[in-house]
Amino acid sequence: MDVGYVVIGAGMAGLATARALADAGRDAVVVEARGRIGGRVYTPRIDRDSGRISTIGADPMWADGAGQTPVDLGASWIHGITGNPIAELARQYSIATAPGKNREPTFIGPDGARLPRKKLVGTLDRTLDRAATLAWAEPSDLSLSDAIARVRKTRDHRKGAALDLGLSWLSLIMGTDIDTLSARHWDQDDELGGGDVVFPGGYDHIPRALVNDLDIWLDSPVTEIARDGEHVRITTDSRTVSADAVIVTVPLGVLKARTISFVPDLPDKKWAAVDRLGVGLLNKIALVFAERFWPRQLEQVVVAPQREPDITGFSCVQTTEHPVLLAWLAGRTARLLEARSDSELADMAIHTVSRTLGRPAPDPAGVLVSRWASDPHSMGSYSYIPVGATGREYDHLAEPIRPWLYFAGEACHRAHPGTVHGAYLSGQEAAAAAMADEPDRPGYTISPRLT
Ligand SMILES: Cc1cc2nc3c(=O)[nH]c(=O)nc-3n(C[C@H](O)[C@H](O)[C@H](O)COP(=O)(O)OP(=O)(O)OC[C@H]3O[C@@H](n4cnc5c(N)ncnc54)[C@H](O)[C@@H]3O)c2cc1C
Incomplete structure (x- = not known):
């Protein structure tokens, strides 16, 4: 089978790419490893009575049934609605949003007492400023924790x-x-203003709005991308397709794992960028309750750990009909705890909530847990800049190998990495670059769309 473009991955970057190509009259096929679209925008529904979990494949017409609670196990917020293309999509497709207060948590210290937020955040900001000044005065980069250790002023416990x-x-x-x-x-990225919002009906309404008439092959993990004369051959575990050009939008973690082979191999500069950037891990333990039992001032909580590993944060972010508390796990703690069962993790989360409230939390009606590191199609949550990297790696990752191979995804957007809007913008940019290069592709004619 021959097509104009193959887009690999049906996350926000892949769908943005395919949407832009299709809207410009190009034929494009999206090849997706999982049995669903959305990638790290993932909203399973949990039936509160039966506890049954359902996942939407690629059906844009799917509607939530009564008693179903959508739970965002990937992205929750539009970070900054001003000038944000995701906020624009929500408006365009009339997808409901609600204010998402994720910047003002309540801090609970090791002795269970609340700590004054303003003072704590002020100290944190000043410490981070001093750490940055020190880092730039040093002959070479160092870790944020080392820099902080050297500027920490207080000896007060x-x-x-x-x-x-x-x-x-x-x-x-x-x-x-x-x-x-x-x-x-x-923190080299650009933050958008205007406040954050969430999706009461689930974030996945956004990727579903983009699907429309796109040709998407689900359950089709790509194993090889090979230059074949004037074309590119894309091999999945069950078939091959030939295209004039390919846009790769798989996560950085998947590139790091060398799951896909490239023939000829990618340039050293590209692999250096892949290897230098870091992939972090953020996981959620979602507890769905019959009714809310926590006071409003304890909606977002950061709590001191009592043991290692322990949960250090929980919040109620979605304004769903059925209240959901999300317990958050990051970094090494999250990695370690991926091996634990759902019920062990739920017990940990309930223990943290009960300890924080000072009374036992009720049993949840349902539990959902993410394991983004062990998921072979994400291998982590989102990118970060480790010691020795600068942010230029994001640009190197986005650089096309003209005129046949293009890259998009959150880790290809230097200004907004690690976000849904960064992924979306990078997809649009890759589609534009690929179309601008069409005259350089020998024998290229704009073929009619397949669908
Ligand atoms: C827990 C969590 C919370 C987050 N919170 C927020 C938030 O609140 N706000 C925000 O803006 N961002 C948030 N993010 C980040 C945001 O979700 C991502 O930056 C964004 O969704 C990434 O989109 P993408 O298209 O680059 O990658 P993905 O969404 O990962 O899409 C890549 C696609 O490629 C597919 N794929 C992988 N391997 C193959 C293969 N071999 N063949 C074919 N297909 C393949 C995958 O299945 C996937 O569908 C969060 C992420 C996580 C994990």
Whole structure:
């Protein structure tokens, strides 16, 4: 089978690429490893009465049944609605959003007492500023934790515990331990303003809105991408397809694992970027309850660990009909706990919630757990800049091998890595670059769309 374009991966980057190609009249096939679209935007539904879990494949017409609670196990928020293309999509497709207060958690110290948020965040910000100044004065990069250790002023035990709590909040945000982050470059990305929002009906309404008439092959993991004369041959575990050009949008973790072979091999600069960037891990333990039992001021909580490994954060982010508490795990703790069973993890989460509230939490009606590191189609949650990397690697990862091989995905967007909007924008940019190169492809004619 011959097509104009093959897009590998039906996450936000892949769907944005395919949508842009299809809207410009190009024929494109999306080849996706999983039996569903959305990638790291993933919203299974849990039936509150039976506890049964359902997942939407690629059906844009699928509607939630009564008693079903959508739970976002991947992305939850549109981070900053101003100038954000995901907010624009939500408006365009009339997908409901609600304010998502994820910036003002309540901090609970090791003795169970609440710590003053403003003071704690102020100390954290000042410490991070001093760590950045120190990092730039050093002859070479060092880890954020080393830089912080050197600028930490306080010897006061209580203040030190408050700073540690702030740092565990940071590691939940970054999806990695702070000793892995570059002290110079860890926050080089651009934040969008306007506040964050969530999707009460589930984030997956966004990828589903993009599907429309796209030709998507599900359950088709790609194993090889090979230049074959003037064409590119894409091999999955069950078939092959030939295209004029390919856009690869698989996650950085999948590229690191060398799951797909490239013939000829990718340039050293590309592999260096793949290897230098880091892939973090953020996991969620979602507890679905019959009714809410926690006070509003304990909707977002960062709590000191009581043992290692332990849960250090939980929050109620989705304003669903059926209340959901998400317990958060990041970095090494998350990696370690992926081996535990759902019920062990649920017990841990319930214990943390009960300890924080000072009374036993009820049994949840349902439990959902993510394991993004052991998932062979993601192999981590999202990218970060480790010690020694600078952020330039994002640009190197995005560089096409003209005029036949293009790259997109959250780790290809230097300004907005690790986000849904970064993935979406990178997909649009890759599609535009691929179409601009069409005159350079020998024998290329714009073939009619297949669907
Ligand atoms: C727990 C968690 C919370 C997050 N929270 C937020 C948030 O609140 N806000 C935010 O903006 N971002 C958040 N993110 C990040 C955001 O989800 C991602 O940056 C974004 O969805 C990545 O999109 P992508 O298209 O680059 O990759 P993906 O969505 O991973 O898509 C890649 C696709 O490639 C497929 N694939 C893999 N291997 C193959 C293969 N061999 N052949 C064919 N297909 C293959 C995968 O199955 C997948 O569908 C979060 C991520 C996680 C994990």
